[in-house]
Amino acid sequence: TSIKKLAVFGNPIAQSKSPLIHQMFAEQFNMTISYERILGEELTFKDQLTDFFADANAVGANITMPFKEAAANWAHEKSTGVTKANAANTLIRQPNGFRAETTDGKGLVSDLLRNNISLTSKKVLLIGAGGAARGAIEDLLSEHPAHIYISNRSALNAQRLVKIAHDKRVSAVTENECQELSVDVIINATSLSLNGKFPAVGDAIFSSHPAVYDMVYQDADTCFIKKAKALGCTKAFDGLGMLVGQAAESFYLWFGLRPDVEPVLARMRQELTSSTKL
Ligand code: NDP
Known part of the structure; x- marks a missing residue:
């Protein structure tokens, strides 16, 4: 053939x-x-x-x-x-x-589950309302979270995402409202970590030690992951597993076969950390 x-x-x-x-x-x-x-x-x-x-x-x-x-x-x-x-x-x-x-959303959800982060009945703060957040909202909702709060620099884009989601469990929050929130999971779907910057959500949101996920991945912990860990969050992961997870889902759609993500993720992590030392 x-x-x-x-x-x-x-x-x-x-x-x-x-x-x-x-x-x-x-x-x-x-x-x-x-x-x-x-x-x-x-x-x-x-x-x-x-x-x-x-x-x-x-x-x-x-x-x-x-x-x-x-x-x-x-x-x-x-x-x-x-x-x-x-x-x-x-x-x-x-x-x-x-x-x-x-398949980005499925990649994200599968990586959260791989890291023992369940969304079922949990309160989630989704930071960002760009393409990555839009692509993920449907799959996040299918995990039956109690609520998804959306925080984004542009309030208009946050509102658009709420409209797209079309679900009473999704609402937008302002920076101030964010300070008052207590959530179980925080997902950073902005590109800010690429430039070593933090989203404007304040530090208080980390005080209940939520699980933290950054869609960005780098050769070392992103600044967002570093901050979460420094503030006591022990479950904090970057987006490399999401990248491999979305690929696995595409592969399944083409061939009907489910690849083993684990060894590929290990190899990709190795590539990522060694390539920058060249
Ligand atoms: P978009 O350009 O569509 O969206 C960018 C998001 O970041 C928006 O919410 C935007 O807010 C916010 N943002 C950008 N700059 C700033 C800033 N200076 N201050 C505050 N907010 C800011 O990008 P995507 O949604 O496609 O991707 C977002 C990130 O996710 C990228 O870094 C990408 O690499 C990563 N990603 C990772 C994947 C993976 O497999 N691990 C898959 C897909 C994406 P605003 O609406 O106000 O402009």
């Missing part, structure tokens, strides 16, 4: 770890796949997709910034999560067209 073809589209794309992760998944099943990085171009992105999928062996693709919305619109069929967030990170060839899915 011919080799199945996959690719990740984004701009920039050179830094993407997806080819490495998916090759490791394929190895677990003794499969040979081709998985390339394709630099997307704003004006011709949809033609690039059409060209790639002209080959019948091209079974799917991952989509990253800034093409998640365009990919959602290109597909013939969309999951509920894609329709709500208007963003897709996975395309799947089907007999009569292409289906768009978003």
Whole structure:
């Protein structure tokens, strides 16, 4: 049988770890796949997709910034999560067209569970209301939290996310309201840690020692994780497991096989910590 073809589209794309992760998944099943990085171009992105999928062996693709919305619109069929967030990170060839899915939320939830963080009946503070938060809200709700509070720099974007969620368990909070909250889980879905910055939520929120998750990952603890640990939170994790988890979910959608995340995550952690020492 011919080799199945996959690719990740984004701009920039050179830094993407997806080819490495998916090759490791394929190895677990003794499969040979081709998985390339394709630099997307704003004006011709949809033609690039059409060209790639002209080959019948091209079974799917991952989509990253800034093409998640365009990919959602290109597909013939969309999951509920894609329709709500208007963003897709996975395309799947089907007999009569292409289906768009978003697996970031499942990757996040699976990594929370892997770290023994349950959301069931818990109060959650979700910081951020960008693409990552939008993509995750549906999957967070499906874990039956008691409530999800959304804190975001732009109140308008927070309100938009509340509207998208369309669930009485989701509400937006101001910075001041945040100071009064007591939550069980905090998820940082902003890009702030990339620049060594903290979201404006105050330190009081950490005093009940919630479990903490930062979607950003770096070669060492992000500043947000460092702060949470310094304030006594013992359960504090970065987003590398979410990255591997979303990939595992995409792999499952393409091939119907569930890869073992653990060894791949260990290898990715090793790559991350050693590459910066070069
Ligand atoms: P977006 O650009 O869509 O959203 C960025 C978010 O960060 C918004 O809520 C924005 O607030 C907030 N923000 C940015 N700068 C500031 C600032 N200076 N002060 C306060 N708030 C700020 O990005 P995404 O949602 O797509 O991604 C967010 C992060 O999550 C990224 O760093 C990305 O790397 C990470 N991520 C990780 C994944 C993983 O697998 N681990 C998967 C997906 C994303 P505002 O609305 O006010 O602009």
